[in-house]
Amino acid sequence: MGKISEVKLELRHRAWTEQIQEYQESGLTMSEWCRTKNINVNTFNSRMKVIRKIALERYPELQSIVPVSVSENIMPKQTGVIDVVSAPPVEASYDLPAKPEKIIIRKKDIEIELTDNASESTILTLMRGLGLC
16 A cells, blocks of 8 residues: 555544544434434444454554443343343352352353353443443
């Protein structure tokens, strides 16, 4: 790729990054934000994927830490893919053998495995994060 093409591509990626940042700070849903900017939602999603890929290539340490915010009123949707049940705490029974359990959450090509003692806030944070994928 020639130098001019590289510069054009870099400028395009910077513009997309600014758009993504503006969208994230807007408080609007992606559909609403794209409508106000006259950008096709699929196009915007594609741009986000490109920028994420570039960020992960440049900063591989970002792969292990994903900042996520959670609101108190988030309730996971019941789908065939993600099965999460909220229940009140259960007291341990000493006459039952201890059997380690696990929670598996799947969405698209992402699979997250948790121990059964994962906190509610951890699960809600993961659910919120998966909603952004």
